Amino acid sequence: xxxxxxxxxxxxxxxxxxxxxxxxxxxxxxxxxxxxxxxxxxxxxxxxxxxxxxxxxxxxxxxxxxxxxxxxxxxxxxxxxxxxxxxxxxxxxxxxxxxxxxxxxxxxxxxxxxxxxxxxxxxxxxxxxxxxxxxxxxxxxxxxxxxxxxxxxxxxxxxxxxxxxxxxxxxxxxxxxxxxxxxxxxxxxxxxxxxxxxxxxxxxxxxxxxxxxxxxxxxxxxxxxxxxxxxxxxxxxxxxxxxxxxxxxxxx
Numbered sequence: 001x002x003x004x005x006x007x008x009x010x011x012x013x014x015x016x017x018x019x020x021x022x023x024x025x026x027x028x029x030x031x032x033x034x035x036x037x038x039x040x041x042x043x044x045x046x047x048x049x050x051x052x053x054x055x056x057x058x059x060x061x062x063x064x065x066x067x068x069x070x071x072x073x074x075x076x077x078x079x080x081x082x083x084x085x086x087x088x089x090x091x092x093x094x095x096x097x098x099x100x101x102x103x104x105x106x107x108x109x110x111x112x113x114x115x116x117x118x119x120x121x122x123x124x125x126x127x128x129x130x131x132x133x134x135x136x137x138x139x140x141x142x143x144x145x146x147x148x149x150x151x152x153x154x155x156x157x158x159x160x161x162x163x164x165x166x167x168x169x170x171x172x173x174x175x176x177x178x179x180x181x182x183x184x185x186x187x188x189x190x191x192x193x194x195x196x197x198x199x200x201x202x203x204x205x206x207x208x209x210x211x212x213x214x215x216x217x218x219x220x221x222x223x224x225x226x227x228x229x230x231x232x233x234x235x236x237x238x239x240x241x242x243x244x245x246x247x248x249x250x251x252x
Contacts, residue, residue: 014055021129024048029110032076033100056125064121071117078150082109085151089173105154108140115144146180149200156206163195165213170200175225177207183230199235 027045031038046065053061083099086106093099099106111134115127127144135141139158142148146162149170154160156176162168166180182194193213202217204210205225210217217223218235226241233239 017052017055018129018133020048020052020055021126022133024052025111025114025130025133028114029107032072032079032110032114052126053123058123064123067121068117075113075117078113079106079110081151082106082153085153085171085173086155089153090155103157104138105140105157108134108138108142108154108157108160109148109152112142112144112146112148116146116148119144146195159207165193166195167197169198169202169219172198172200172202172204174204175206175208178204179209179211181209181211182213183211196229 024045027041027048031042031045046069049065049068050061053064058064083096083106086099086103087093087096093103111130115130115134118130119127131142131144140154140160142160142162143164143166145164146166146168148162148168149172151171152168153173154175155173159177160174161179161181163181165182168180180196180198184194195213196210196215196217198204198210198217199219199221201220202223203221204217204223205227207225208223208227208229210223210229212230214232215229216232217229218233218237220235221233221237221239223229223233224238224240227239229239
């Protein structure tokens with residue numbers, strides 16, 4: 001045991017980076033949606049990014065930032081569509097301002113789109129750290145490697161898991177507790193597509209589980225609450241769990 005402890009002390013994993021990435025992610029989102037904040041704190045946010053890359057031993061830090069910064073207008077465009085999808089889908093939503101400031105699902109999507117861009121730039125570790133910050137903050141676990149199209153809406157957010165190789169097309173809506181996962185967790189399958197594909201205009205209700213890389217949910221389908229799916233569903237389908245509630249009146 002002593003030998004294990006001594007060996008572990010030889011490796012510096014910079015655990016304090018977890019705190020640094022949390023602060024950076026919060027400030028990055030503030031800059032993305034608030035022009036005044038960006039003017040006042042944009043340079044400081046950039047410097048945080050560069051310091052994080054330095055601690056991760058990543059070279060060409062300035063080039064990475066320039067490419068990342070160039071992606072912000074497109075990310076913001078997609079997020080504005082996501083916010084509008086939430087407003088149009090959720091009867092409880094009173095305004096776009098409420099979506100941006102109070103909806104955990106939208107916040108999780110924001111962090112996803114920012115971390116996904118970093119993954120596209122082949123920056124290691126940082127995208128996963130950002131997604132884990134969002135996971136802890138919102139209860140929504142979206143792997144930055146997932147492919148998610150425009151006008152995506154997450155309602156209530158808590159307990160959602162979207163795996164690394166999941167593909168979600170446009171105008172998809174999912175509710176709390178949904179899992180888009182893999183059937184097998186074998187390490188040998190790491191480079192294969194393990195998670196499902198959700199085509200456009202699909203709604204997936206609470207606690208539904210969809211598993212498998214070959215599974216495709218067809219366009220315009222509705223997946224009901226508590227359903228478990230391990231095979232493809234054709235377009236325009238409605239999938240539900242058949243259950244019966246037996247209600248008895250108490251006798252005095």
